[in-house]
Amino acid sequence: MFPQDTGSPFDDIRQLVATLPGPNEGAREAALARQEQLVKPPGALGRLEAIAAHLSAWQGNSMPTVNRPMVAVFAATHGVAELGVSPYPGAVTKQMMATFTAGKAAVNQICATFDAGLRVFDLALDYPTPDITTNAALDEKACAATMAFGMEAIAGGSDLLCLGEMGIGNTTVAAALCHGLYGGTAEEWVGAGTGAAGEVLDRKIAAVRAAVAFHKDHLSDPLEVLRRLGGREIAAIAGAIIAARHEKVPVVLDGYVVTAAAAVLHAMNPSALDHCLAGHVSAEKAHRQLLDRLGLVPLLDLGMRLGEGSGAALSIGVVKAAVACHRGMATFAEAGVSEG
Numbered sequence: 001m002f003p004q005d006t007g008s009p010f011d012d013i014r015q016l017v018a019t020l021p022g023p024n025e026g027a028r029e030a031a032l033a034r035q036e037q038l039v040k041p042p043g044a045l046g047r048l049e050a051i052a053a054h055l056s057a058w059q060g061n062s063m064p065t066v067n068r069p070m071v072a073v074f075a076a077t078h079g080v081a082e083l084g085v086s087p088y089p090g091a092v093t094k095q096m097m098a099t100f101t102a103g104k105a106a107v108n109q110i111c112a113t114f115d116a117g118l119r120v121f122d123l124a125l126d127y128p129t130p131d132i133t134t135n136a137a138l139d140e141k142a143c144a145a146t147m148a149f150g151m152e153a154i155a156g157g158s159d160l161l162c163l164g165e166m167g168i169g170n171t172t173v174a175a176a177l178c179h180g181l182y183g184g185t186a187e188e189w190v191g192a193g194t195g196a197a198g199e200v201l202d203r204k205i206a207a208v209r210a211a212v213a214f215h216k217d218h219l220s221d222p223l224e225v226l227r228r229l230g231g232r233e234i235a236a237i238a239g240a241i242i243a244a245r246h247e248k249v250p251v252v253l254d255g256y257v258v259t260a261a262a263a264v265l266h267a268m269n270p271s272a273l274d275h276c277l278a279g280h281v282s283a284e285k286a287h288r289q290l291l292d293r294l295g296l297v298p299l300l301d302l303g304m305r306l307g308e309g310s311g312a313a314l315s316i317g318v319v320k321a322a323v324a325c326h327r328g329m330a331t332f333a334e335a336g337v338s339e340g
């Protein structure tokens with residue numbers, strides 16, 4: 001007789017999220033001590049100092065690097081898009097993938113500006129996940145496998161990982177996830193996405209309300225919320241955040257959709273996002289309140305609402321400058337400048 005396999009496909013993920021490594025406090029302290037010596041009034045570089053210390057702590061290196069920043073964009077298609085919740089047709093997701101490959105999207109130009117690598121991942125675009133108002137998006141096995149895909153996808157030598165996504169309809173999915181995790185009202189979590197207004201916005205709010213009502217008896221476990229109300233790009237992003245932590249790679253989150261994926265991990269373990277920075281706050285209505293809930297203060301606030309990793313990629317400039325100052329500035333003693 002074969003032993004019965006009674007385990008759930010989520011067991012390994014629960015284990016990984018329960019055993020996330022902490023920061024290297026020695027490296028953080030050494031970095032902060034260096035900041036005190038650099039040729040500037042104490043604290044005068046503001047959050048740039050905290051960013052350099054954050055990278056020190058999570059890379060485990062008092063002299064952190066941003067030599068190989070990578071932007072990873074995960075793309076997926078969503079059955080709920082068929083309900084008319086986005087001004088754009090679902091076909092745009094594949095068309096934008098071709099645009100990324102051709103180097104002609106906004107994120108390509110931002111990555112080129114900062115010498116960042118860009119990798120785009122197609123998550124079964126020809127097979128939309130079922131409509132979340134009447135079905136779970138994923139079964140347990142598929143959700144766990146997609147998270148594992150996200151973990152594998154980011155392997156390979158980057159020292160800063162920026163996460164992005166592409167998926168028509170996925171601001172509806174992100175709103176449903178947040179409504180499922182945090183309650184409140186559907187209206188509170190829904191915004192314009194790519195530009196929903198009038199009847200499109202009304203359908204979006206109704207879809208988020210219906211999805212959470214349909215799954216209401218199964219929302220106490222964050223991984224169940226993810227598999228029922230999420231989508232493939234969101235599951236892969238959650239996996240990538242976990243893997244980066246285990247590989248000592250600090251993470252930069254993009255907008256509302258990426259942050260919703262991160263929120264699932266935060267609900268499982270409140271310290272799960274300690275290695276993450278919020279690259280920006282997007283103009284999507286509920287992004288700011290979601291960041292507040294997660295205790296994340298965005299690096300940029302430029303009214304962007306594009307997705308595709310663009311806000312996270314843009315913040316690489318700030319993070320690179322923070323690290324350049326940390327590594328390259330002289331100390332007062334080296335520069336022969338009098339201390340105050």
Ligand SMILES: O=C(O)c1ccc[n+]([C@@H]2O[C@H](COP(=O)([O-])O)[C@@H](O)[C@H]2O)c1
Pocket residue numbers: 085086087088165166167168169170171172192193194195196254255256257258282283284287305306307308
């Ligand atoms: O993440 C955000 O803050 C964000 C805000 C507005 C739009 N988006 C992008 O727009 C797409 C989803 O919008 P929608 O209206 O189709 O749900 C998807 O490709 C996202 O990358 C993303």
Ligand SMILES: Cc1cc2nc[nH]c2cc1C
Pocket residue numbers: 088092096165166167194306307308
């Ligand atoms: C054109 C377009 C580009 C995008 N990039 C990310 N999401 C997007 C949605 C649309 C519609």
